[in-house]
Amino acid sequence: MILELKKLFGNVFEEDLIQEIAKVGTLKEIPEDFMMIDIGEKIKGVPLMVSGAIKISRENENGEELLLYYLEEGDSCTLTFAWEMGETKSKIRAVSELPSKLIMVPIQRIQDWESKYPSWRRFLFRSYQIRMDELIDTLDSLAFDGLEKRLMDYMVEKKRVNGKNELLITHQNIALELHSSRVVISRLLKKLEQTGKIQLKRNKIIII
DNA sequence: ACATTAATTGTGT
DNA sequence: ACACAATTAATGT
Numbered sequence: 001m002i003l004e005l006k007k008l009f010g011n012v013f014e015e016d017l018i019q020e021i022a023k024v025g026t027l028k029e030i031p032e033d034f035m036m037i038d039i040g041e042k043i044k045g046v047p048l049m050v051s052g053a054i055k056i057s058r059e060n061e062n063g064e065e066l067l068l069y070y071l072e073e074g075d076s077c078t079l080t081f082a083w084e085m086g087e088t089k090s091k092i093r094a095v096s097e098l099p100s101k102l103i104m105v106p107i108q109r110i111q112d113w114e115s116k117y118p119s120w121r122r123f124l125f126r127s128y129q130i131r132m133d134e135l136i137d138t139l140d141s142l143a144f145d146g147l148e149k150r151l152m153d154y155m156v157e158k159k160r161v162n163g164k165n166e167l168l169i170t171h172q173n174i175a176l177e178l179h180s181s182r183v184v185i186s187r188l189l190k191k192l193e194q195t196g197k198i199q200l201k202r203n204k205i206i207i208i
Numbered sequence: 209a210c211a212t213t214a215a216t217t218g219t220g221t
Numbered sequence: 222a223c224a225c226a227a228t229t230a231a232t233g234t
Contacts, residue, residue, distance in 0.1 A: 170216065183222080186217060202216065202229055 001027045001103065004050050008074050009123075017117045021048075025103045030054075036094040043090050045104040049075045052100025053161045057093050057177065067154070067177040069134040070097065070161050076123070078131040097161060147180060148188050154178060155198070155207055165207045 004027070005018050013021070030036065030052070037043070039059055047054075054071040071077055077094065113120040141150050154174070159165050175185045189205070192198045199206040 172216075181222080182217085183219090187219090190218075200217085 001025065004101070005103070008050060009048070012123055013119045014117060017113065017120060020109075020113070021103065021105060024109050025105045027101065027103050030096045030100045030102070032096055032099050034096045036096065037090050038093050039090055041090050042088055043107060045106050046110060047071075047077055048103045048105065049073055050101040050103060052102075053097040054100055054102075055095050055097045055177075057095070058091070059093060064179055065093075065176050066179040068092065068138060069131070070157070072161065075130070076127045078124075078128045147178070147184065148191070150178060151185065151188050152192070152197070155205065159207050167205045167207070168203055169205065170203055 002018070002022050005013075005022060009018065009021075025048075027050070036047075036054065049071050051073050054077075056068045056071060056077065057065050058068055059065050071094075077092075110120075114124070141153060145153075151174070154177070155167060158167050158169075171185045171189060172182045174180075175182045178185070189198065189200060193200050197208055199208065
């Protein structure tokens with residue numbers, strides 16, 4: 001685990017902190033499509049992403065879902081830091097998009113690190129800001145973009161995260177993540193296919 | 209190889 | 222949004 005820590009966070013955290021993370025943290029390997037935490041569950045630790053990608057989404061009271069953003073290598077889930085605000089239950093759902101590795105740090109440890117290690121504090125702020133920027137981006141597209149552009153952005157982002165230009169997904173699932181309906185997605189995809197931006201197969205979309 | 213069934217996608221109203 | 226048709230994949234015999 002020390003190896004991974006040094007590689008990813010070696011020039012972010014000081015040596016002492018790395019050692020301490022290695023001591024209390026656990027390295028977890030997560031298969032694809034694994035739900036790591038659901039809405040309302042107690043947060044038990046803070047994740048530091050080592051590899052892979054994790055999808056963070058929100059759900060409303062009717063069980064309708066909306067994709068917020070992805071966590072990738074070197075990221076941490078800033079929303080878990082809400083524990084500081086006295087909230088210990090997750091407001092979000094985290095499902096792995098790819099097989100992923102991450103280091104879980106128990107939540108109790110983290111408080112003293114803030115005063116002890118300046119680098120930890122900097123890391124918190126930095127990742128907080130990155131998350132916030134991503135959130136604002138998705139908020140913008142929700143408010144100002146049409147669904148067609150949102151769909152295209154979604155597919156491009158997914159392609160980037162997965163590293164392939166073939167997306168293995170159904171129209172239904174896309175609709176859920178964008179909080180739209182299957183029929184609408186199908187029709188938009190069809191249009192995008194006719195304009196040559198994508199190719200449609202069953203359970204598969206090829207981006208051009 | 210064939211039939212049956214389930215899941216996904218396409219289309220008209 | 223709904224209903225239904227068409228297509229494709231999965232499974233059993």
